[in-house]
Amino acid sequence: MDYLALMKEISRPSPTKIVLIVIDGLGGLPNPETGKTELESAHTPNLDTLVTVGECGLADPIAPGITPGSAPGHLALFGYDPISCNIGRGVLEAIGIDVELQPGDVAARGNFCTVDKKGLVTDRRAGRISTEKCTELCRLLDGMSIDDVKILVYPVREHRFVAVFRGSNLVADVTESDPQQTGVAPLSITALNPKAAKLADAANKFAAQAKEILAEQHPANMVMLRGFSRQPDLPTMSEIYKLRPLAIAIYPMYRGLARLVGMDIARTGTTLEDEFTTLGQNYKDYDFFFLHIKWTDSAGEDGDFGRKVDILEQIDRALPDVVNMEPDVLVITGDHSTPAVLSGHSWHPVPLLICSKYCQPDGVRAFSEPAFLQGGLGRLNATQIMPLAMANALKLNKFGA
C-alpha cells in the first residue's frame, strides 16, 4: 500500500496540534548487572503518568533485524518509506553541516589526504589535520568553476569536507576516487551511466586542480571524493498531511532531514529547556512540531549506561513544560534504539507512546521496552506512526463511503 498517497488523499487541515518528540536512540537493552534496561532503570514519573492515558507499542524503524542510520530512522517517523527514500552519503554529510542544497546539486564527501611524489596515497586522512586547517584549505578550493559547474567546498571536521557540484544535468551515478588503501593513486572517477559523464569530468578536473593548489600544503596535499549523491525529491509534509510543520533540533543533521521533507526550521539554543521554550514560542503558528533530543543517543553510542539513564530522567523532569501546552496529540518515541551495552545503533524496536483524548486503554503502567510489549499499539512499523498521530488529531477523513 502506498501510505503516503493515501495520506495525501484523506488528510485535512484542522486547528489541532501534534507534537512529535524524538528521543534519539531511545530503546535499550538490560544492564547485565541489574537485568534492567536504561528506561527501566530511570525514574520517570511523568512519562509513566502519560503512559496511563496514552497508547503504547514498539515500532520497527525499517523492519525487524535492520539497524537504521539516523536518516532512515527519521524519514520513517515522518511517514516516508526509508528504503526507497534512502539518502546518499554526500547529501547527508552536507545536511549535517547545515549546507542548504539546491535542487539538482550533487554532494560528495571529501577527504584531504597525503600523496607522495609519485602521487600515491600515503595517508588517507592527511594526519587528521585540525578543523582550522581544514577550513583554511577549503577556502582555497571553494568556488572553482569547471565549464558551467560550480564547486562549493565546506569544511566538516579534521580532514573531512563536503564538495557540492552545482550545475545543469548533473547525474550522481559515478564511482569514487578514494582507493580505500594506501600505496596507490587516488582513482579516476568514472561515469556508471552515460548521463553521468559530465559530473565525472567535473569531479576529475576538480581533483586535478586541487592537487595543484594543494601542492605545497603537505600533509594535506590531495583530495579524495566519495558518496556522490543528489537529494531525493520528496513530497513535503505539507503536501501529504496538509500540516504546517516546524522542526526544533539542536544538531544540523536533524534540521537538514526536516528541511528535506519541507519543515520550517526553528532557531533554538543548546539545551533541552531551550528547545521546549522554542516550542512554546512557536506553538500558535504551527500545527506539527518535530522536537529532536540528541543526548540519549550520544550516551548510548559512548556505552555510558548511567549517563543515558540520567538524560532520560532529565527529559522526564522537563516534560511537564510540553504537557502543559496540552497538544491534541503528543507522540514520544525514538528514531532507533541505541543500547549502551552495544555502544551503537541497534535493530531493536523502539518504544512508542501516543497520547490523545481518543486512546484505547491498554493497561500499561510504565515507560519501558518490556512494559510496552503489552501495549495497545502492539508492534508496528514506524511509518505507521504519522497516520496514527494524524488520526488521533482528527486530521484524516474516512476512507471510502
Next chain:
Amino acid sequence: MDYLALMKEISRPSPTKIVLIVIDGLGGLPNPETGKTELESAHTPNLDTLVTVGECGLADPIAPGITPGSAPGHLALFGYDPISCNIGRGVLEAIGIDVELQPGDVAARGNFCTVDKKGLVTDRRAGRISTEKCTELCRLLDGMSIDDVKILVYPVREHRFVAVFRGSNLVADVTESDPQQTGVAPLSITALNPKAAKLADAANKFAAQAKEILAEQHPANMVMLRGFSRQPDLPTMSEIYKLRPLAIAIYPMYRGLARLVGMDIARTGTTLEDEFTTLGQNYKDYDFFFLHIKWTDSAGEDGDFGRKVDILEQIDRALPDVVNMEPDVLVITGDHSTPAVLSGHSWHPVPLLICSKYCQPDGVRAFSEPAFLQGGLGRLNATQIMPLAMANALKLNKFGA
C-alpha cells in the same frame, strides 16, 4: 520491501556462529482431553531455561491462514519469499530422493499406471506395484534419448517415479498427461507457450516409447507425467548473507532444499544424537548451521499426540549438547505446525525462540504456543527470522547513515 536485496547490501562476514534448529511441524493444538498442546504437555526444562534468556514469538511461514508445505516452510526460514520462490512438484520429488539436478533440467513426477487394450486408464496407480518392481521398470526406461534430450528415470516408491529431462532450451510450461480419472486415455502433453514445444514433444515421445517398452508389464504398462518444473534460480545464502552454511538433515528432501540455497550438506547418521555430533564435528568450519529434526512432524502427521510429546522431550534432553557449543545465536523454531489433532500440516503460527547476548527480556517462562503469545518478538513472518538472527550475530551493517 525486497528483504533479500537489503540483506545482500548490508550483510558482512564475521566469525560469529548461528545455529538454526528446525523442529519439523513444531506447533500444535490442545489435546481435547487435557486442553494442553503437545508443547504444553511435554516436560522441557532445557527449552524452558533457554526461553528465559532469549526472545520468543510466533512466526507465520507464509501468512495467517496459509498451511505451508515443507518447501515453502523451509524457504521462508532461510529468508526467501516462499510465494515467489515456489518450487514445482517435479523438482521437489527429485530433491526428495537426493537427485542432484543440473541447471536447465526439467523434472516431472511420474506414475506407473494400467491401461486396457484401447489405451484407456483402468488404474492410475498400477495396483500400487512394489518399490522393487518400480525400480526394475525405471531401469527399463532410464537413459532414453529423444533428439538432444536425455531422460533420466528414478524410482521413488511403489508406483511413483521421477523423470528428469536434460537438454538445451527446455521450458517447463507444459500440461500434464495424468487425466486424474479412469476410463480415458492419458492426455497428450501440450506446450502452454511456444518455447515449451520442445519439452512437450520429448515428453510425448517418452510416453509413447514407454508404452511400447512396458507393453508386457501389466499392471504397470503405461506412464503418466505431471508437475513439470525447473529448479528456481535462487541466489545462494553465501551471496545474500555472506555465510558459510552447512545443512544437517537425515531426510533427503531437507538436504535438497538446503542445496537449492547453496548450503553444504553434511554426512550424518540416523538419530538426533548423530545430527548433534555432526554439528560438533563441523562446528569450526562453518558459521551457519541448519539442523533439521523430522520426527515431530511424522508423529503429528500420524495423529499421535503422545509420540509427538515424547519426541519433544527427547529433543529437550539432547539440547544441552548444542547449548554447550555456545553459538552466538541459537534459533529454535519449525517450518510449520503439525497438530496431532489435525494429523497434518496446519496454518497455525510456529513457536520461535532466538537466543543471543542481545535479547530484550520478555518475561516468557515456558516454551509453548500460549506462552509465546507474550513474547518480545511478537507475531512475525518467518522470512524475518534470518534478518533477526543475522542482527543478533552482529553480521549486519547499519542501513543508511
